[in-house]
Amino acid sequence: MKLIINNDVCTSCGLCREECPSKAVRVGKENGEYSIYQPFCIACSHCGIICPVDAITTDAGEFPLWENPEIPPERLEAFIRGKRSVRRYKKQALPKDFIEDLLYTGSLTSTASNRQEWEVSVLTGPAVRELGGEVIEYYAGLINLIKNPLMKIILRFTEAKRYINSPDTFKRLEKFVNKFRKGGDPLFFHAPAVIILSAPKKERRFGKTDCVLAGSAMMYTAAGYGVGSCMIGFAETAMNLNKHIKTAGGVPGGNRVHLVFTLGYADRGYRKLPIRKKMPAAFKG
Numbered sequence: 001m002k003l004i005i006n007n008d009v010c011t012s013c014g015l016c017r018e019e020c021p022s023k024a025v026r027v028g029k030e031n032g033e034y035s036i037y038q039p040f041c042i043a044c045s046h047c048g049i050i051c052p053v054d055a056i057t058t059d060a061g062e063f064p065l066w067e068n069p070e071i072p073p074e075r076l077e078a079f080i081r082g083k084r085s086v087r088r089y090k091k092q093a094l095p096k097d098f099i100e101d102l103l104y105t106g107s108l109t110s111t112a113s114n115r116q117e118w119e120v121s122v123l124t125g126p127a128v129r130e131l132g133g134e135v136i137e138y139y140a141g142l143i144n145l146i147k148n149p150l151m152k153i154i155l156r157f158t159e160a161k162r163y164i165n166s167p168d169t170f171k172r173l174e175k176f177v178n179k180f181r182k183g184g185d186p187l188f189f190h191a192p193a194v195i196i197l198s199a200p201k202k203e204r205r206f207g208k209t210d211c212v213l214a215g216s217a218m219m220y221t222a223a224g225y226g227v228g229s230c231m232i233g234f235a236e237t238a239m240n241l242n243k244h245i246k247t248a249g250g251v252p253g254g255n256r257v258h259l260v261f262t263l264g265y266a267d268r269g270y271r272k273l274p275i276r277k278k279m280p281a282a283f284k285g
């Protein structure tokens with residue numbers, strides 16, 4: 001998106017220059033006119049949404065008006081506390097429009113330097129079980145490798161060490177695989193939809209943070225509509241370690257998966273809230 005300053009409207013108040021996080025707003029030495037130095041601009045929109053006289057326009061349309069949503073902070077806290085990871089879903093499919101609106105909400109969140117370098121893959125119906133099958137076969141292969149004494153030594157130096165160091169965790173993994181093979185779904189819990197957020201591998205500094213912020217907004221918004229979700233780390237790990245599984249999930253080969261979550265109408269409610277430990281805090285100053 002490109003932003004430009006219309007000098008017929010600009011009153012030279014200086015607000016946009018003060019606001020710009022990229023030092024992209026400049027004042028002409030000769031004519032005193034305000035302009036945007038495009039190579040520095042990250043298209044964050046701050047200048048345009050603060051300008052008191054609408055002197056800044058874009059090639060992507062008009063800035064929508066800001067409205068105070070008037071959410072009392074204590075209600076927001078109660079809402080955040082009340083969102084659970086849902087592992088039981090109604091069979092009912094989610095309307096496509098609903099999912100599209102949710103993705104749009106996710107795309108409204110902040111990204112590092114406003115890069116918005118992410119992609120989303122939406123699996124519904126049989127595609128969920130198909131990806132589940134691929135992920136499960138990955139873990140079945142890992143179980144076989146761990147059973148090989150030589151491989152077990154090598155795998156001690158990889159992510160698989162958690163299954164080698166703990167026989168209980170290994171047994172749980174075997175049960176997990178068997179349950180799926182018998183028609184159960186301990187991976188995606190028979191959810192009607194699975195959302196996968198990924199970013200190009202070159203976005204190694206903040207790709208994960210950007211995707212998690214967007215996914216988090218999607219999951220909280222969904223919860224507001226009674227639609228549950230659960231992050232699935234098992235699938236994220238398998239997709240990043242095996243290109244074939246990533247492709248099965250509709251993720252471009254050059255991307256790294258940063259968040260996978262299920263989505264569906266929750267088939268369970270809770271009477272109370274969980275107890276959490278306080279985040280350790282260090283205050284200075």
Ligand SMILES: Cc1cc2nc3c(=O)[nH]c(=O)nc-3n(C[C@H](O)[C@H](O)[C@H](O)COP(=O)(O)O)c2cc1C
Pocket residue numbers: 083084085086087230231232233234235274
């Ligand atoms: C990064 C991450 C990965 C997770 N992976 C899984 C998973 O693979 N399967 C699962 O059932 N839950 C998974 N969860 C859900 C957590 O177990 C859950 O958030 C935690 O137990 C707290 O419960 P709550 O979300 O209902 O408050 C994951 C959560 C996070 C944050």
Ligand code: SF4
Pocket residue numbers: 005009010011012013014015016017034050051052053054055056
């Ligand atoms: S905020 Fe608007 S009016 Fe003020 S200097 Fe910038 S473009 Fe001009």
Ligand code: SF4
Pocket residue numbers: 003019020021022023024025036040041042043044045046047048
């Ligand atoms: S869009 Fe953001 S980075 Fe670009 S000039 Fe305006 S405030 Fe600066």
